[in-house]
Amino acid sequence: MSRVRALIGTKKGAFVLSSDGRRENWRVEGPHFAGWEVYHLKGSPVDPDRIYASQSSGWFGQVVQRSDDGGQNWKPVGNEFLYEGDAGTHQWYDGSPHPWEFARVWHFEPSLDDPDVVFAGVEDAALFRSVDGGKTWSELPGLRGHGSGASWAPGAGGLGLHTILLDPTRPQRFHVAISAAGVFRTDDGGASWQPKNQGLCSEHIPDATAEVGHCVHRIALHPSRPDVLFMQKHWDVMRSDDGGDSWREVSGNLPSDFGFPIEVHAHEPETVYVVPIKSDSEHYPPEGKLRVYRSRSGGDEWEPLTEGLPQEHCYVNVLRDAMAVDCLDPCGVYFGTTGGQVYLSPDAGDHWNPIVRNLPPVLSVEVQTLP
Secondary structure, X not given: OOEEEEEEEEOOEEEEEEEEOOOOOOEEEEEEOOOOEEEEEEEOOOOOOOEEEEEEEOOOEEEEEEEOOOOOOOEEOOHHHOOOOXXXXXXXXXXXXXXXOOOEEEEEEEOOOOOOOEEEEEEOOEEEEEOOOOOOOEEOOOOOOOOOHHHOOOEOOEOEEEEEEEOOOOOOXXXXXXXXXXXXXXXXXXXXXXXXXXXXXXXXXXXOOOOOOOOEEEEEEEOOEEEEEEEEEOOOEEEEOOOOOOOEEOOOOOOOOEEEEEEEOOOOOOOEEEEEEOOOOOOOOHHHOOOEEEEOOOOOOOEEEOOOOOOXXXXXXXXXXXXXXXXXXXXXXXXXXXXXXXXXXXXXXXXXXXXXXOOOOEEEEEXXXXX
């Protein structure tokens, strides 16, 4: 029977949750790096025991951690390449300082075919790659060197490169999303990039339909259809059917089209999940009711999923990296909240139950399906 492992990053450490394929009883290990912000953990799809973690604090800066035994033991890797200057002025660099501030790693994305290759999206927005398991890093400078780079501005949470989507059918193609610059795509392995924001409209920027400058919160795809992308934007849920060349709104009947995460069902490419919150100034569920919304038609028509979720006086948020799915059948859907709960639906959203409570605020959730 397959197993599942949930990797939980929080404001005060990392937690590793594990269960068998029934997903009824969970073992909770942690906190690892207690007291530190762990913004993201991600396991390699090639070697599931290889996990990368982004550990940081306002005083000591950023540390990259790696586990080679499924999260039981960790070691810092490559951190001699992270620092320059005193505590609080850390920069990530490839031999010489860059004229931008390095605050933290927002997102790790391991290669689909090599456990030693891993990408990192950082703040200020830039994309790095390691080919030796995180020991050394080099920037893919074509992204920041794109002609629009000087005009990128931070969103409310900072100027972060928070999403990296690798195309399983075209190894040289991948998409990234930056808050608040938008979506960019490379077709040559990161040497050159093109903005992919046609169809986005953002009323809070000087030019609502500008080529760049849109606050994209998250993008997602199903590996069987890498040209179909879904987006949760700062207002609006969007869809692209041409690899990001154009976008159309699919917010449909959602109670609010503002939110952070978006995820696609593991086996149904047209089934999509979002978690709406009230507004960009009120980061809690509409009416104080925690509801995941599911579309089985790729957008436009959405249904609320409430069974097992609090439906009164609930004022938590679900952040952009805090939702994930497993590959079991039926598909499991997971999300973590700023109130420290991690919820699971073992039946694709029909019923929910908390698998752990009272953690620190959850920053990220990733799930591995293991043999």
